[in-house]
Every structure is written in structure tokens, then in C-alpha cells.
Amino acid sequence: xxxxxxxxxxxxxxxxxxxxxxxxxxxxxxxxxxxxxxxxxxxxxxxxxxxxxxxxxxxxxxxxxxxxxxxxxxxxxxxxxxxxxxxxxxxxxxxxxxxxxxxxxxxxxxxxxxxxxxxxxxxxxxxxxxxxxxxxxxxxxxxxxxxxxxxxxxxxxxxxxxxxxxxxxxxxxxxxxxxxxxxxxxxxxxxxxxxxxxxxxxxxxxxxxxxxxxxxxxxxxxxxxxxxxxxxxxxxxxxxxxxxxxxxxxxxxxxxxxxxxxxxxxxxxxxxxxxxxxxxxxxxxxxxxxxxxxxxxxxxxxxxxxxxxxxxxxxxxxxxxxxxxxxxxx
Numbered sequence: 201x202x203x204x205x206x207x208x209x210x211x212x213x214x215x216x217x218x219x220x221x222x223x224x225x226x227x228x229x230x231x232x233x234x235x236x237x238x239x240x241x242x243x244x245x246x247x248x249x250x251x252x253x254x255x256x257x258x259x260x261x262x263x264x265x266x267x268x269x270x271x272x273x274x275x276x277x278x279x280x281x282x283x284x285x286x287x288x289x290x291x292x293x294x295x296x297x298x299x300x301x302x303x304x305x306x307x308x309x310x311x312x313x314x315x316x317x318x319x320x321x322x323x324x325x326x327x328x329x330x331x332x333x334x335x336x337x338x339x340x341x342x343x344x345x346x347x348x349x350x351x352x353x354x355x356x357x358x359x360x361x362x363x364x365x366x367x368x369x370x371x372x373x374x375x376x377x378x379x380x381x382x383x384x385x386x387x388x389x390x391x392x393x394x395x396x397x398x399x400x401x402x403x404x405x406x407x408x409x410x411x412x413x414x415x416x417x418x419x420x421x422x423x424x425x426x427x428x429x430x431x432x433x434x435x436x437x438x439x440x441x442x443x444x445x446x447x448x449x450x451x452x453x454x455x456x457x458x459x460x461x462x463x464x465x466x467x468x469x470x471x472x473x474x475x476x477x478x479x480x481x482x483x484x485x486x487x488x489x490x491x492x493x494x495x496x497x498x499x500x501x502x503x504x505x506x507x508x509x510x511x512x513x514x515x516x517x518x519x520x521x522x523x524x525x526x527x528x529x530x
Contacts, residue, residue, distance in 0.1 A: 227262055228474030230288050234265040238292040240277030243270050246493050250322065250459060251293045253489040257482045274298075275307050282314040286466040288475065295324060296457050297363060299513055303520045304361050305527030312513060316467040317460060319479045320505035323496035324457035326423040326434060327367065328409035328442065330390075332397045333419055339441065340422040340448050343401070347377045357384030357399035361525060364403045366516055367424060367455045369523035371445075374452040394418045405494065406434065406442070426496075427454040427511075435491050456512040459495070460505070476502050 229235060237255050239248045248270060255266040271277035278298055284290035294311070301307035329340065337343045347354045356379040358364045365381070372379055382399050384390045390402035395417040403424070404412075412418045422445050423431060431443045445453035461479065463472075483499035490497040500508060513529075520526035 226474060227478035228288065228471045228476075229258070229262060229264055229478060231262070231264060233289050234267055235288075236284075236290045237266060237268050238277050238281045238290065239268060239270045240274035240292060240294060240298070241270065242272055246324070246495065247293050247295065247459065249493050250490060250495065253486045254293070254321075254461075254482055257486045261481055261485060262478065275301060275309070278307070278309050281462065282309050282464055284464045286316065286464040286468075288463060288467060288471055291318065291461060291463050293321070293459050294462055295363075295459055296366075296512055296516060299516050299529075300361070300363060300366060300520075303516055303527065303529045304525045306361065314465050315462040316465055316472060317502075317505055317509055318463055318467075318472055319461045319476045319502075320498070320500040320508045321459045321461055321479070321483065322490050322498045323426050323429065324459065325494045325496050326406050326425045326429075326431070326442075326444070327364075327403045327455070328406050328420050329401060329422050329424060329445075330394050330404050330409055330412070330418045330420050331401050332394055333416055334397070335400065335419065337421065338419065340445055340450065340453075343421050344375055344377065344450075347379065348375075351378040352380055354379050354401060355382045355399045356380065357382050357390045357393055357402035359383070359385040363457065365523070365525070366519045367403060369519040369525075370455050370515070371424075371453055373519060373522035375450070391418075406438070407494070409442075410438070422448055424453065424455050426456045426458070429454070429496070433496055456508070456515055458498075458508055458512060460509060473502060476505070 237251045239251050241247055252268055255268050258264045258266055281290055281292040298311045302311055337346050356368050358368055358381055360383060384393055387404055390404055391408060391412060393399040394402050409420050413420055420441050423442050425444050430447055431438055480499050487497035517529045
């Protein structure tokens with residue numbers, strides 16, 4: 201009897217291990233072909249680094265063969281993914297830049313119909329609002345008061361049409377501000393012009409903001425992040441003037457920017473669900489790396505991913521209309 205019981209228990213254990221192995225191997229990703237991950241940008245950028253971390257983790261965790269391909273034009277990078285066969289072997293990691301290009305009419309690729317959403321991943325993190333060191337205000341409330349008293353006289357450095365343009369559009373529409381847009385496409389341009397007093401406000405990375413403020417070249421009046429994000433989520437402790445605008449009492453002053461793992465339209469729903477679930481483990485093993493590039497690590501199931509994506513899409517459409525850059529999207 202004991203031998204029979206031992207045999208039964210042994211069989212149960214074997215079946216359990218086998219079942220677990222099958223479940224663990226059933227990840228949705230194609231395992232017998234190379235997975236191509238397209239980067240809509242040059243090497244060294246945030247999306248490029250994140251994709252490379254994910255690619256390495258997919259190899260280490262699931263044994264997948266991966267290759268990362270960069271495209272100098274993000275439009276071409278997105279198009280190469282959209283045009284690929286919907287078998288799960290060609291993916292990309294896209295941000296709201298994909299939405300903005302379409303909404304403003306600078307690209308024909310429709311983010312909502314030309315791709316399959318696999319997972320919403322990391323939050324893009326924090327953007328520091330910097331002003332000249334001698335600006336007549338020391339916090340965002342003071343800036344808002346000054347801007348309302350001087351409509352059209354505040355020079356805000358930003359690209360002609362980009363994420364920072366829409367960020368300022370969100371702030372302006374939420375608070376009723378009238379800002380004067382000044383072309384400053386790169387962060388280095390904004391830092392130089394802020395230090396020289398040629399622009400009155402600009403968006404810069406938190407790292408540069410800290411260093412330039414220490415050097416007395418500018419001051420920070422707050423940070424902008426996704427809805428509900430607080431500054432204590434930043435990897436290192438920051439002074440109170442880096443608190444998000446929402447923490448400073450401006451509840452409508454946020455800007456959602458997430459990274460989305462996308463495939464071509466028409467992918468199998470069951471495969472997508474399994475790939476989404478598989479990415480949770482990839483998030484776990486890459487979260488420390490993702491944090492090093494200034495992003496807030498994350499993974500969301502399909503239902504959450506859809507809600508986040510739709511909220512960001514709708515926010516950008518509303519901002520585009522408010523600042524006169526809306527062409528298409530609904």
C-alpha cells in the first residue's frame with residue numbers, strides 16, 4: 201500500500217512539474233524565430249536603452265533570440281513595425297510621440313488602429329520645470345500668478361511640435377495661461393537659454409536640473425509627471441521645490457507619458473494575452489535597470505494597459521485642439 205501511495209504521489213509530482221513547465225513555456229512569444237525589436241530612434245535614447253534591457257531579459261528568462269534595430273526616423277521605425285507580419289516576431293516600444301505625430305498630421309500611422317497593444321510598461325518619469333535663477337518667482341504658484349499678470353510675455357522654450365509642446369499646452373489650457381512659444385527643440389538649447397535668461401521657462405531632465413540649480417544657473421519650480429505620481433517615487437531624494445505640480449495643489453497639471461509594447465495590427469488575441477503575462481516577469485528582472493534611465497518601472501495587464509493608453513490618447517487630442525495643432529485622431 202505504501203509503495204502504491206508513493207508511486208501515486210510521485211506521478212502527481214511529475215505531472216505538476218510538467219504542467220508548470222508547459223505553463224511557463226507558453227509565453228506567447230515565438231520561440232523558434234528571432235524576435236526583432238524596432239527602436240523608433242537613434243541608439244542611446246531612453247526607448248533604445250529600455251528595449252535593450254527588455255531584449256536581454258527575454259533572452260535570459262525565456263531563452264529567446266532577439267535583435268534590436270534602430271531607425272533614425274521614429275516615423276520609419278513605427279512604420280516598419282506596423283507593416284510587419286502580425287505573428288509576434290516584430291515589436292516596438294513606443295511613447296506618446298507616436299500619438300502626437302499622428303494627431304498633428306505629421307504621420308499617417310494611426311496608433312490606435314495600426315498596432316496591437318501588448319502591454320503598457322514603464323512611466324516616462326518626471327520633467328523638471330526650470331526658470332532663470334533671477335526669475336521673480338520661486339515656486340509654481342508664483343509663476344502662475346506672474347504669467348496671468350503678464351499674458352503673452354512669458355517665453356516658454358519648446359519644440360515646434362513635440363511632447364514638451366503638448367505638456368505646455370496641457371498646463372496652459374488647465375490654468376488659462378497665455379505663453380509665448382520660443383523654438384528650443386533640444387534640452388541643451390533650453391539649458392543654455394535658461395542660464396542666459398533668453399527664455400523664461402523650459403522643461404529639462406531632473407538630473408540636469410539638479411546640477412544646473414546647484415551651479416546657480418537656474419531654479420526649479422516643480423516637476424510634471426503622470427496623474428497621481430509623487431516626487432517620492434524618484435530614485436533619490438529631491439528638495440521640496442521638485443515636488444510635482446499636483447503635489448503643489450494643481451490637480452489638473454499632469455502629463456501622462458508611458459511606454460507601450462506594440463506589435464502590428466491583427467495579432468492573435470490569445471497570443472497577445474500570453475505575451476502580456478510573460479512581460480510581468482521581464483518587468484521584475486529589469487525594473488532596477490529601467491529606473492537608472494529616469495523612468496518609473498511598471499507593467500500592466502491588458503485591461504489596465506488599454507485604459508492607460510486610451511486616457512493618454514484622449515488627453516493628447518484635447519491638448520492638440522486647445523493649442524491649435526489637432527489635425528486628426530477621433
